[in-house]
Amino acid sequence: MAKHVCLQSVLSVRSVRLWNALSGFQSRSDRLQFQLLQRRQISRQAQLFTGSQNDSSLNTKILVHFINQDGVKNSVTVSEGETLLDVVINKNLDISGFGACEGTLACSTCHLVFEENIYNRLDPVVDEEVDMLDLAYGVSNTSRLGCQVTVESWMDGMTVCVPQEVKDQRELSKRTK
Amino acid sequence: MNRTVQKSLFFIVKSVRTSPSNFAGKLYAWRGLSTTPDPHTKVCIVGGGPAGFYTAQHIIKGRPDVQVDVYERLPVPFGLVRFGVAPDHPEVKNVINTFTQTAQHERCRFLGNVNVGKDVSVDELRQVYHAVVLSYGAEGNRSLGVPGEHLSGVYSAKDFVGWYNGLPYNRELQPDLSHDTAVILGQGNVAVDVARILLAPLDMLKKTDITQAALDALANSQVRRVLIVGRRGPMQVACTIKELREMVNLPGTQPDMLTDDFHGVNEALKDLPRPRKRLTELMLKALKEQAVKGAHRKWGFRFLRSPLDVLPSADGTRAAAIRLALNKLEGSGDEARAVPTGEVEEVPCGVIISSIGYKSLPIDSAVPFDPRKAIIPNTMGRVQETTGLYCSGWVKRGPTGVIATTMNDSFDTGRVLLQDLDSGAIDLSEARLGAQGIAPLLEKRGVRPVSFSDWEKISGEEVRRGEAQGKPREKMLDVQEMLSVAWS
Ligand SMILES: Cc1cc2nc3c(=O)[nH]c(=O)nc-3n(C[C@H](O)[C@H](O)[C@H](O)COP(=O)(O)OP(=O)(O)OC[C@H]3O[C@@H](n4cnc5c(N)ncnc54)[C@H](O)[C@@H]3O)c2cc1C
Ligand SMILES: NC(=O)c1ccc[n+]([C@@H]2O[C@H](COP(=O)([O-])OP(=O)(O)OC[C@H]3O[C@@H](n4cnc5c(N)ncnc54)[C@H](OP(=O)(O)O)[C@@H]3O)[C@@H](O)[C@H]2O)c1
Numbered sequence: 229m230a231k232h233v234c235l236q237s238v239l240s241v242r243s244v245r246l247w248n249a250l251s252g253f254q255s256r257s258d259r260l261q262f263q264l265l266q267r268r269q270i271s272r273q274a275q276l277f278t279g280s281q282n283d284s285s286l287n288t289k290i291l292v293h294f295i296n297q298d299g300v301k302n303s304v305t306v307s308e309g310e311t312l313l314d315v316v317i318n319k320n321l322d323i324s325g326f327g328a329c330e331g332t333l334a335c336s337t338c339h340l341v342f343e344e345n346i347y348n349r350l351d352p353v354v355d356e357e358v359d360m361l362d363l364a365y366g367v368s369n370t371s372r373l374g375c376q377v378t379v380e381s382w383m384d385g386m387t388v389c390v391p392q393e394v395k396d397q398r399e400l401s402k403r404t405k
Numbered sequence: 406m407n408r409t410v411q412k413s414l415f416f417i418v419k420s421v422r423t424s425p426s427n428f429a430g431k432l433y434a435w436r437g438l439s440t441t442p443d444p445h446t447k448v449c450i451v452g453g454g455p456a457g458f459y460t461a462q463h464i465i466k467g468r469p470d471v472q473v474d475v476y477e478r479l480p481v482p483f484g485l486v487r488f489g490v491a492p493d494h495p496e497v498k499n500v501i502n503t504f505t506q507t508a509q510h511e512r513c514r515f516l517g518n519v520n521v522g523k524d525v526s527v528d529e530l531r532q533v534y535h536a537v538v539l540s541y542g543a544e545g546n547r548s549l550g551v552p553g554e555h556l557s558g559v560y561s562a563k564d565f566v567g568w569y570n571g572l573p574y575n576r577e578l579q580p581d582l583s584h585d586t587a588v589i590l591g592q593g594n595v596a597v598d599v600a601r602i603l604l605a606p607l608d609m610l611k612k613t614d615i616t617q618a619a620l621d622a623l624a625n626s627q628v629r630r631v632l633i634v635g636r637r638g639p640m641q642v643a644c645t646i647k648e649l650r651e652m653v654n655l656p657g658t659q660p661d662m663l664t665d666d667f668h669g670v671n672e673a674l675k676d677l678p679r680p681r682k683r684l685t686e687l688m689l690k691a692l693k694e695q696a697v698k699g700a701h702r703k704w705g706f707r708f709l710r711s712p713l714d715v716l717p718s719a720d721g722t723r724a725a726a727i728r729l730a731l732n733k734l735e736g737s738g739d740e741a742r743a744v745p746t747g748e749v750e751e752v753p754c755g756v757i758i759s760s761i762g763y764k765s766l767p768i769d770s771a772v773p774f775d776p777r778k779a780i781i782p783n784t785m786g787r788v789q790e791t792t793g794l795y796c797s798g799w800v801k802r803g804p805t806g807v808i809a810t811t812m813n814d815s816f817d818t819g820r821v822l823l824q825d826l827d828s829g830a831i832d833l834s835e836a837r838l839g840a841q842g843i844a845p846l847l848e849k850r851g852v853r854p855v856s857f858s859d860w861e862k863i864s865g866e867e868v869r870r871g872e873a874q875g876k877p878r879e880k881m882l883d884v885q886e887m888l889s890v891a892w893s
Contacts (some may be wrong), residue, residue, distance in 0.1 A: 324463070325812045328503070332496030334647075335809050359647045362680035363807065 290379055293387040296323045301387075308381055312374035312388065313338045323390050331375035333357060336364035338374035340388040346370075350377060366391025444472040444512055446826060447839035449534040451521045451768070453477030454484020455811045456540035456798020458504040463819025465512055468826060473513050474534075474840050478520045479573070480855040480887040481863060482508065484542055486808070487880075488572040491598045492613035493605065495877065500808055508857045514840060517855035518888065522768040524852045525843055531793060533842030535831055536822055538795040539772065539781060539788070540815070543763035543804040549590065553715030554759065557581070558724035562595050562760035569602055569619035571880035573887075576618075581723075582626035584755020588727055590712050591760035592635035593643040597652060599758055600631045604658050604702045614871065614878045628756060630661065631704045636711040636743040638734055639670050639688055640677065646684045652704060653691050659698035660691040661705035667692060673737075709733065710750065711743060715757060726753045763804035778803065786818030793831055795822055859891035866890050 289305035292315065296302065304319045313327045316338070329335040333356050342350070347370035353361075357376050361367055374388075448464055450457045453475050461473045481487060483501055490497045508515045519525060521541070530537050546563040548554065560580055567575030587603055589596045602610070607624055635642060653660065667689065674682060674689075688706070695705075710729040718725040729750045732743035765781075767774040773789055775782045780803050781796045788794040797818035798811050806814070825831045847854065855863075863881065870879035881887050 324466075324816055325459070325809070328500050328809060328812060329496055330499040330502070332499060334494065334496040334499075335807070337809050337812070355650070356647070358683065359645075359650060362646060362683060363809075 290381055290384045292379065292383065293385075294321055294323070295387065295389040296321070297390045297392055299392070306379050308379055310379050312340060312377050312379065315379065316374065326390070327375065333360055333373070333375070336360045336373065339364040339367070339371060339391060340374045340377070341366075341368050341391060342370045342372060342388055343386060344370055346383060346386045347372070349382070364391075444470050445836065446471040446833055447534045447837045448473045448536045448538065448822070449530050449839070450475045450538045450540055451527070451530070452484065452539070452541035452798070452800075453479075453482040453515060453517065454540065454542050454798065455486060455500065455504075455808050456542065456801070456815045457484070457538075458482075458507050459812045459815035460538050460540055460795075460797045460819050460822075461513055462503070462507045463816045464822060465507065465510055467819065467823040471512060471826075472839055475508070475513065475515050476519045476521050476525075476530075477515065477517045478541075480518045480884060480891055481860055482515060482517060482857070488567055488570045489595075490570075491566075491602065492570065492615035493601070493609060495613065497808065515855075515857040515860065516840065516843075517860060518884075519847065519852060519854050524850055525846055526771065527769040527794075528771045529846060530843065533838045534793075535833060535837050536793045536795060536825070538797060538818065538822065539768065539800055540796065540798045541765075541768055541800055543765040543779075543799040545764040545766045545779075546759075547762045547764050549712055549759050549761065551712050551714050553717060553724065556715050556717055556724040557722065558584075558755055559715055559757045559759065562589070562591070562599050562758050563763055565599055565758055566595065569615055569623075571614075571616045571882050573882055573884050576882045579618075580622065580756065582622060582628050582756060584627055586630045586632065586752070586754040587628045587756035587758065588752060588754040589631060589633045589758045589760050590727075591643070591762070592633050592706060593760060593762070594645060594648050595763075596633050596758075596760040597644045597648040599760060600633055600704050601648075601652060601655060603628050603631050604655060604704055606657050609656070612875060612877075614876055614880060616880055616882065617874070618882070629702050632661075632707050632752065632754070633704070634707045634710050634712070634729065636709070636732060637741060638708050639667055639706070640673060640681065640685055640737075641734075641739065641741055642684065642688070642706065642708075646680070646687060649684060649687055649691075653687065655704075657700050658702040658704055659700040660695040661703035662688075662692045662695065663705075663707065664692065666706070666708040707752075709743065711745065712759075713749065716751070724755065724757050726751050727757055763799070765800045765804065786814075786821045787825075853888075853892075855888070855891050862893065863887050863890050 288307070290308060291303060292306050292312075293301055293303045294316070300322075302321050304315060304321070306315050310318070311331065313331045315321070316323055316326050325337050328337040331338070339361065350372060353372065353376070357373050360373060361371055364371065446468065448471055450461055450473060457475050457477070461475055464471055465473055483504060486498055486501060507513055521527065521530065527537065527539075546561045548561075553559070558581060560578065564575050564578055565580060568578040568580065589599055602615075602623070603626065607620070610620060610623065652658075670685060670689065674685060677685060709732040711732055713728040713730050715724045716726040716728060717723065729752060730745045731748040731750060733746050734741045735744050736742055764779045772794070773782050773791065781800055782789045783796050783801055786795050786797055786801060788796055795818050797815040799806075801818065802814055826833065864878070867878040867880055871877055881890070
């Protein structure tokens with residue numbers, strides 16, 4: 229299982245945006261390169277899991293844990309000033325359909341659930357954001373849109389969750405009707 | 406980083422993720438396939454709207470051995486994102502970027518200008534594809550079923566929206582806007598879109614991709630008052646808060662509502678769930694503030710009123726008024742029902758737009774269809790009693806839901822289809838021809854598909870024409886013209 233977890237974190241560098249723009253993997257040398265890359269990625273991820281605070285090269289970076297809709301955890305180091313939507317895109321986190329409107333407050337697909345102590349310290353929410361959250365499913369008392377939350381140093385170590393998938397479509401269409 | 410490596414890494418990891426126990430077997434199978442330039446598994450999608458593209462995205466991402474072909478009736482892709490979403494909502498259309506990436510994926514092919522059910526049958530598709538997904542949306546509309554609805558001056562919102570958004574079928578609509586009052590029947594987001602377009606300042610619309618013909622017609626419009634009529638009460642209104650807020654903030658307009666319609670609403674407010682509560686509070690605020698504004702253009706909801714009949718003008722040629730039955734509510738909340746009180750009201754109006762919902766139509770006699778619900782009967786996207794046939798989007802669950810809803814439901818269908826490929830429920834032992842098997846049929850029938858790069862030529866030309874007028878694009882309204890640009 230441990231191996232799977234590592235591979236899953238490698239997955240985090242695959243791009244939701246890039247996956248479809250890339251061409252085929254065919255040659256043997258490509259495969260070799262892949263194995264190398266895989267090892268490098270795994271060690272990078274391993275570094276991450278052992279805690280970034282002690283690593284001087286990551287001092288200006290902030291650690292954020294994402295739990296996606298399948299319950300899979302991805303941990304990434306992030307620069308201050310990026311929105312959480314930027315992070316998901318830039319780090320190629322595997323969250324299907326995240327940020328459909330590209331951060332223009334026209335959908336609720338970048339909905340994230342925060343830990344209460346973090347949520348309480350976030351910048352106040354504007355009406356337009358709540359308008360969109362009102363349409364999201366799985367909304368909780370600590371929900372925000374990822375495109376509206378900018379990463380700051382005090383958030384280091386926080387965990388944000390993508391709401392678990394709603395299995396019942398009738399529930400869904402009722403809510404968004 | 407080498408792109409090909411990135412991608413292969415993705416697929417390997419992906420197959421681990423979906424079924425860890427199966428990793429070696431999958432990897433082996435996949436390696437075997439990597440030497441074949443032509444992906445083995447052939448999936449076909451009917452309809453190039455959000456449902457079609459999101460389903461394609463999920464399937465392509467889920468398995469490395471699948472070729473997905475998207476057939477679209479029009480030469481241009483994106484369905485209601487191009488022909489439904491209001492021109493002043495460009496941010497909603499950002500989803501087109503994702504669809505474009507999907508269409509440009511090496512294992513995805515777009516075949517526009519192919520009308521499934523007419524140019525090629527669903528059975529013919531099923532013979533050459535391992536699986537077929539129906540994602541053809543809802544191209545019809547519910548009708549009021551009241552006397553006079555066919556008089557001139559009465560339009561369906563579907564046609565009206567198609568007209569201002571450049572849908573070729575609605576090019577000739579030319580609505581007569583030389584009247585003071587327009588009545589919209591239905592209070593969903595489509596109704597609010599239509600109201601906003603009718604009243605929006607021209608300067609705002611000029612910078613959008615609304616068609617020039619619609620812009621000219623709106624410049625000469627005499628419509629000063631738009632009433633959005635619903636059969637139930639304020640707490641059942643179907644539109645969402647973002648769209649209502651846009652109306653409230655629309656420059657040069659003011660709300661025009663009836664205090665009587667809000668009887669008992671204040672008292673009920675505290676027990677409403679948050680979304681409904683905020684929506685209702687915004688309406689109450691608009692009602693309260695309407696007296697102090699002095700704008701020339703007015704819009705307002707009218708509640709508890711059902712259309713009875715459209716009354717003709719004295720010469721009988723066109724609509725002059727609508728007769729409404731006054732209702733009261735039975736029950737409460739979302740499930741409340743409207744029942745007539747027996748009272749009747751006449752509202753003079755020269756423009757009537759019926760916006761009570763879209764409706765899916767059967768595509769082909771070989772495909773099951775539930776005429777009552779107007780959907781393809783399905784279990785989680787599997788079409789009932791038909792192996793290898795699936796559906797997603799509006800044709801799967803009915804014509805409600807925003808793009809995000811359609812996205813989730815398309816991912817669900819994609820997931821189910823992938824499961825059936827993995828489990829062997831879909832027989833993959835036989836090779837299928839895919840698009841190669843359809844090409845000769847189309848050729849014989851004189852149908853030439855439009856590829857995605859053909860569409861990009863059309864798009865490029867539209868953008869060029871738009872630039873001259875400071876618009877993001879000027880849409881082509883004529884299918885023949887689209888085709889000649891595509892193949893130029
Ligand atoms: C007026 C309007 C405005 C909207 N605005 C918004 C908005 O602002 N934000 C939002 O989130 N949602 C909005 N929606 C909702 C959104 O458009 C839908 O959720 C979504 O488009 C449904 O996707 P679909 O693919 O099922 O259908 P469609 O978008 O209708 O796509 C179906 C496609 O199938 C094609 N097709 C039909 N018949 C055939 C055939 N026989 N052969 C081949 N192809 C065929 C059609 O040409 C079309 O391209 C709006 C809807 C409407 C009606
Ligand atoms: N900006 C956006 O996000 C946007 C824009 C446009 C559309 N959309 C989405 O697209 C979907 C379709 O929108 P829509 O407006 O067509 O549908 P809708 O939201 O289902 O609204 C339909 C309206 O018609 C009324 N109605 C239905 N049958 C009627 C009848 N026989 N007599 C009188 N009234 C009747 C309904 O009233 P009852 O409630 O009483 O049934 C309701 O007010 C919606 O999910 C919408 O959210 C979104």
